[in-house]
Amino acid sequence: MTQTVSAIIARTKGAPVEKVSIVIPEPGPHDVVVKIQACGVCHTDLAYRDGDIEDAFPFLLGHEAAGIVETVGESVTHVAEGDFVVLNWRAVCGECRACRKGEPKYCFATHNASQKMTLEDGTELKPALGIGAFAEKTLVHEGQCTKVNPEEDPAVAGLLGCGVMAxxxxxxxxxxxxxxxxxxxxxxxxxxxxxxxxxxxxxxxxxxxxxxxxxxxxxxxxxxxxxxxxxxxxxxxxxxxxxxxxxxxxxxxxxxxxxxxxxxxxxxxxxxxxxxxxxxxxxxxxxxxxxxxxxxxxxxxxxxxxxxxxxWYGDCLPERDFPMYVDLHLQGQFPLGDFVSERIGLDEVEAAFDTMKTGKVLRSVVVL
The missing domain is CATH 3.40.50.720 (NAD(P)-binding Rossmann-like Domain)
Structure with missing residues (x-):
């Protein structure tokens, strides 16, 4: 069953972002729908908005995210409904030349969702870093979900998805x-x-x-x-x-x-x-x-x-590193929570880009 949710997109190069309704399709065999709880505002999202990464507008922005797995495809084994996960943009394929050499941190063929999220008129969206998490829900490959300790604050855990881990x-x-x-x-x-x-x-x-x-x-x-x-x-x-x-x-x-x-x-x-x-x-x-x-x-x-x-991505392996640093934070050994400068709503992303340019925040985090 498809779903319609609110999300933030960049429609054209350099234009202010827009809050719109998007359509989440039925997940493919290895896809999952994740209910987003929090997503950090990263400079990479601004680069997408400004056309500095590619020219595949419209973009569904957001990628430093944590949330709950809501629906899974028929062949998903990596996660289950109800799991608390951090999303990652290096879903190791296990088959490319880097993986075969025992260097999965350099995986050249990372997995992404097999189905496309769209605008209500059917226009396909390009998710930022294959994730697209400035949204109430998003669709990703199961390998893009890394389970971590559910006691962690989603606004904190999600930051491991990009900048902090880098x-x-x-x-x-x-x-x-x-x-x-x-x-x-x-x-x-x-x-x-x-x-x-x-x-x-x-x-x-x-x-x-x-x-x-x-x-x-x-x-x-x-x-x-x-x-x-x-x-x-x-x-x-x-x-x-x-x-x-x-x-x-x-x-x-x-x-x-x-x-x-x-x-x-x-x-x-x-x-x-x-x-x-x-x-x-x-x-x-x-x-x-x-x-x-x-x-x-x-x-x-x-x-x-x-x-x-x-x-690249801090040469991390999400399945190894994300749970470890969440646990270290919960144990008081790593200051992950100190990277959250402010918590904002979904409709404040454009303002957060302006705040980012002042250099006065480490991370603004959208909390849903």
């Missing part, structure tokens, strides 16, 4: 931060703040937050930063950069073991590259503009050694 995983999984390591994080929005919290959880003893905002830097200390640097006057040009010099000062003249760029600009990546110790690791988790270019002398790449990595 930053946390960039430190713990991609950067492999370990006990006693030194870490620098460039850009302390939601993703960067999660990288700081992840570095602290992993046992790093020197954690340096770098940003242009003193307010964000002060907040970074609450998440685990031991040092902060306002990089407003930095040039981003290499060894002579003032931010790089300060990082070396905080690390005995050597630089950090792991440098994480949570911004994705050539300047911040260059700072991260030169701010690390010899044989250190650079992790790029901020998404670059498609036209950006990085210019670093090849001799410096060779001479400094180490690793230059990109972090």
């Amino acid at each position: 930053g946390l995983g960039a430190a713990v999984n991609t950067g492999e931060v370990g006990r006693g390591d030194s870490v620098a994080v460039f850009g302390v929005g939601g993703v960067g703040m999660a990288a700081i919290a992840g570095a602290k959880l992993a046992g790093a003893t020197t954690i340096i937050a770098v940003d242009l905002s003193d307010d964000k830097l002060e907040l970074a200390r609450q998440f685990g930063a031991t040092h902060t640097i306002n990089s407003s006057g930095a040039t981003g040009t290499g060894d002579s950069d003032s931010t790089v010099a300060q990082i070396r000062e905080y690390t005995g003249g050597f630089g950090v073991d792991v440098a994480i760029d949570a911004v994705g600009r050539p300047e911040t990546w260059t700072q991260a590259f030169y701010a690390r110790d010899l044989a250190g690791t650079v992790v790029l988790v901020g998404v670059p503009n498609p036209t950006s270019r990085i210019d670093v002398p090849a001799i410096d790449v060779f001479g400094r050694g180490g690793a230059l990595k990109s972090s």
